[in-house]
Amino acid sequence: MKYMLLIYGAEDAIDDNEREACYGKSSQLAHDLKASGQYLGASPLHSVSTATSVRVRSGKRMVTDGPFAETREQLGGYYVIDATDLDEAIGIAERIPGAAWGTIEVRPIVELPNLPTDAT
Amino acid sequence: MSMSEAATRPMGEIVEDVYRAESRRVFATLIRLLGDFDLAEDALHDAFAAAVEQWSRDGVPANPRAWLVSTGRFRAIDIIRRRNRFDASLPVLAEQQGTETIDVIDWDEDEIEDDRLRLIFTCCHPALSPDARVALTLREMCGLTTEEIARAFLTPPPTLAQRIVRAKAKIKNAGIPYQVPSHNELPDRLDAVLQVIYLVFNEGYSASSGESLTRADLSGEAIRLARLLIQLLPDAETMGLLALMLLHESRRDARSSADGDLVLLEDQDRSLWNRDQIAEGTALVERALVTRQFGPYTLQAAISAVHAGAQNPAATDWAEIVGLYDVLADADPSPVIELNRAVAVAMRDGPEAGLASIDAILDRGDLADYHLAHSARAELCRRLGRTADARTSYERALELAQQEPERRFLKRRLAELDTLT
Numbered sequence: 001m002k003y004m005l006l007i008y009g010a011e012d013a014i015d016d017n018e019r020e021a022c023y024g025k026s027s028q029l030a031h032d033l034k035a036s037g038q039y040l041g042a043s044p045l046h047s048v049s050t051a052t053s054v055r056v057r058s059g060k061r062m063v064t065d066g067p068f069a070e071t072r073e074q075l076g077g078y079y080v081i082d083a084t085d086l087d088e089a090i091g092i093a094e095r096i097p098g099a100a101w102g103t104i105e106v107r108p109i110v111e112l113p114n115l116p117t118d119a120t
Numbered sequence: 121m122s123m124s125e126a127a128t129r130p131m132g133e134i135v136e137d138v139y140r141a142e143s144r145r146v147f148a149t150l151i152r153l154l155g156d157f158d159l160a161e162d163a164l165h166d167a168f169a170a171a172v173e174q175w176s177r178d179g180v181p182a183n184p185r186a187w188l189v190s191t192g193r194f195r196a197i198d199i200i201r202r203r204n205r206f207d208a209s210l211p212v213l214a215e216q217q218g219t220e221t222i223d224v225i226d227w228d229e230d231e232i233e234d235d236r237l238r239l240i241f242t243c244c245h246p247a248l249s250p251d252a253r254v255a256l257t258l259r260e261m262c263g264l265t266t267e268e269i270a271r272a273f274l275t276p277p278p279t280l281a282q283r284i285v286r287a288k289a290k291i292k293n294a295g296i297p298y299q300v301p302s303h304n305e306l307p308d309r310l311d312a313v314l315q316v317i318y319l320v321f322n323e324g325y326s327a328s329s330g331e332s333l334t335r336a337d338l339s340g341e342a343i344r345l346a347r348l349l350i351q352l353l354p355d356a357e358t359m360g361l362l363a364l365m366l367l368h369e370s371r372r373d374a375r376s377s378a379d380g381d382l383v384l385l386e387d388q389d390r391s392l393w394n395r396d397q398i399a400e401g402t403a404l405v406e407r408a409l410v411t412r413q414f415g416p417y418t419l420q421a422a423i424s425a426v427h428a429g430a431q432n433p434a435a436t437d438w439a440e441i442v443g444l445y446d447v448l449a450d451a452d453p454s455p456v457i458e459l460n461r462a463v464a465v466a467m468r469d470g471p472e473a474g475l476a477s478i479d480a481i482l483d484r485g486d487l488a489d490y491h492l493a494h495s496a497r498a499e500l501c502r503r504l505g506r507t508a509d510a511r512t513s514y515e516r517a518l519e520l521a522q523q524e525p526e527r528r529f530l531k532r533r534l535a536e537l538d539t540l541t
Contacts, residue, residue, distance in 0.1 A: 085297035086297065087296075087297050087305070106294075108293055108294045108295055
């Protein structure tokens with residue numbers, strides 16, 4: 001099964017040095033997952049201060065500054081993994097550095113049959 | 121099953137007996153083989169329906185359980201084929217089911233026994249909400265109907281039905297595995313199972329009088345579950361939990377009066393205590409303690425066993441109880457345990473010492489909304505002759521108490537204070 005692991009946390013929970021260290025550990029985890037055949041994708045996201053929200057209502061596009069929801073804990077990055085079951089996915093979520101200060105939301109992915117395969 | 125027995129008893133009754141003894145095991149195995157709770161349930165019912173018909177003709181098979189699993193599996197293939205006419209996404213599953221056949225003669229008993237463990241661990245998976253774990257366990261493990269569970273938990277049946285449907289959907293869509301957790305996860309996962317069992321028990325034990333009948337059944341189910349769990353996976357804390365439940369249960373007849381009023385431990389008629397349950401519970405505590413791997417349930421059971429061993433309240437070994445609370449507070453620190461320890465200290469050293477401990481907890485801001493903290497404080501104040509303080513605390517407890525028998529008890533205590541002043 002495929003799962004998306006969404007990393008939520010307060011953006012001020014770590015400073016710049018800790019963030020750099022976190023990127024390093026997260027990249028290592030991505031390589032480890034690749035080696036075990038469980039890696040499909042991962043990325044950190046820039047701060048929510050860079051977020052732009054887009055809605056189309058009655059055919060009219062509305063663009064606003066800011067994230068979908070103003071909350072203290074924000075989406076800061078994600079992994080997409082391949083795991084046999086939820087227990088395995090939880091085991092991987094536990095290894096994400098952000099789990100130590102934020103929350104990892106584990107979401108099973110709906111696999112649509114007719115999506116394009118990997119971008120090349 | 122002898123021929124003469126088969127000849128004298130209607131097949132419907134015989135199948136009903138087999139249903140009672142085997143249906144949960146067959147169900148647990150079918151879930152593993154079919155990978156789907158709902159399909160397994162349909163297959164189970166079809167298999168039993170087929171049994172009534174075929175056993176009447178051919179006699180009861182040598183291994184009814186194997187027959188039912190095998191029949192249930194073939195019925196499931198039929199069900200899938202029928203559904204396939206309406207749903208094109210399922211043919212792969214039907215093919216898988218068709219190519220494997222279950223070997224009825226050479227099946228692995230251990231694997232089959234493990235199926236019920238798999239079922240417990242899946243129903244009590246931490247990714248499910250606590251409410252859903254309880255409902256699923258009672259439904260799938262104990263075989264209670266949705267209506268029975270709803271009645272016992274005073275929940276509208278549609279709410280409960282929806283809770284179960286959602287939980288099953290989560291098991292399927294989130295990929296909650298049907299397996300016994302790995303060795304390093306086992307302690308945490310077992311703890312989650314024990315929590316569910318204890319919750320079911322307490323729901324049945326702390327009952328209001330009106331519902332006492334249905335709810336006593338719930339305590340019985342919890343005890344049955346713990347027995348089964350010990351049989352499948354012997355563990356000190358499971359023994360401790362079973363002991364704790366048996367020792368509590370032993371006082372059921374003594375803890376409320378004929379008109380449903382609460383009777384405190386020290387006022388209970390100890391001749392009403394169930395000696396068999398006390399003996400079994402005490403033996404289990406001892407077995408759990410010698411393993412040296414016990415935890416909070418075993419310690420609580422040990423405390424309960426000290427009470428059970430006292431001929432009368434005055435003969436209670438309070439020093440032993442305070443000592444056990446000290447160990448418990450170390451293993452599993454919580455304000456509620458501190459409160460219980462304070463009450464034991466009051467019994468050992470006098471009300472003043474106990475009151476100081478309770479006030480320390482309340483001054484910290486802990487247990488401010490816990491009615492038993494205020495009623496315990498009131499009780500000690502009353503013994504010390506501090507009637508006004510006792511009244512204030514009883515009144516606070518009454519504001520917070522939910523259960524009708526407890527509220528009646530507190531009102532009675534307040535009325536008694538009035539006669540003192």
